Amino acid sequence: MTAGYNGAVWARNRMATLEKRDGRGSGAHGDYDAICRLRHGNCSVGKAAAATTFTFRNNCPHIVWPGTLSGNAASALAGSGFELRPNGTLSFWARTGCAFDPFSASGTCDTGDCGGALRCTVGGSPPVTLAEFTLAGPTSGDQDFYDVSLVDGYNVGVAVRPSSAAAGGGRGGGGNCRYTGCAADVNAQCPAEWRVTGASGETVACRSACEAFRAAEYCCTGTHSSPASCGPSRYSQLFKAACPAAYSYAYDDVTSTFTCAAGTAGYIVTFCPSSADAKS
Numbered sequence: 001m002t003a004g005y006n007g008a009v010w011a012r013n014r015m016a017t018l019e020k021r022d023g024r025g026s027g028a029h030g031d032y033d034a035i036c037r038l039r040h041g042n043c044s045v046g047k048a049a050a051a052t053t054f055t056f057r058n059n060c061p062h063i064v065w066p067g068t069l070s071g072n073a074a075s076a077l078a079g080s081g082f083e084l085r086p087n088g089t090l091s092f093w094a095r096t097g098c099a100f101d102p103f104s105a106s107g108t109c110d111t112g113d114c115g116g117a118l119r120c121t122v123g124g125s126p127p128v129t130l131a132e133f134t135l136a137g138p139t140s141g142d143q144d145f146y147d148v149s150l151v152d153g154y155n156v157g158v159a160v161r162p163s164s165a166a167a168g169g170g171r172g173g174g175g176n177c178r179y180t181g182c183a184a185d186v187n188a189q190c191p192a193e194w195r196v197t198g199a200s201g202e203t204v205a206c207r208s209a210c211e212a213f214r215a216a217e218y219c220c221t222g223t224h225s226s227p228a229s230c231g232p233s234r235y236s237q238l239f240k241a242a243c244p245a246a247y248s249y250a251y252d253d254v255t256s257t258f259t260c261a262a263g264t265a266g267y268i269v270t271f272c273p274s275s276a277d278a279k280s
Contacts, residue, residue, distance in 0.1 A: 093130050129182060190203060236252070
């Protein structure tokens with residue numbers, strides 16, 4: 001962490017993002033048309049805070065419907081870009097197993113569903129893997145902060161890589177500017193009582209301890225709402241063992257927060273990354 005951007009600030013930004021996701025905030029919108037229906041391949045969308053570009057790659061053996069949530073944007077993803085103010089927060093996730101009516105634009109997804117809408121106005125329903133960003137601004141020490149989070153559970157693997165031009169191939173860019181992600185198939189390792197199954201009985205997602213038990217000690221809420229009172233549990237350690245660089249609980253900052261200098265040209269968000277992606 002940098003002086004002027006400590007864990008408490010990061011936690012507040014993450015909480016604001018989660019509040020937007022759960023519909024407790026306002027002004028958060030996703031846009032299916034802008035981020036596209038991803039088969040295998042790439043799509044680049046959006047410019048945010050000094051023209052940061054996000055490129056999405058789908059390495060999954062199935063279609064995903066990327067979702068997005070912007071914490072303080074004046075407008076949603078639309079066309080090729082959107083407005084995001086300094087210190088703005090962004091979350092991306094993959095929706096899977098979706099079916100939408102072409103006329104009403106309503107439907108359902110097996111995972112990551114956002115209220116049955118094609119165009120999300122709330123965040124993805126847990127369990128869902130998140131890629132989270134807080135882009136550079138006055139309170140962030142002029143750095144971008146980003147992470148991959150399993151705090152809300154897991155549905156597909158997700159990885160984030162800064163553009164090679166900005167990060168110097170992963171060796172520079174200011175701060176801890178490098179690849180992070182969760183390439184493991186957590187669904188295959190998920191305890192039976194945490195599994196979410198699809199129509200054919202296959203495991204499509206894995207709940208977090210917070211989602212499974214709704215207890216303050218696992219959700220880091222109430223009397224457990226500080227780093228001193230909310231630490232890793234034997235449940236979060238299952239996620240941490242599978243994905244060491246990802247957030248496994250709310251205050252898992254030390255090994256899970258990454259930074260790039262302000263003005264980083266872009267980030268690549270990959271769904272279903274392979275373990276080889278981290279080395280490339």
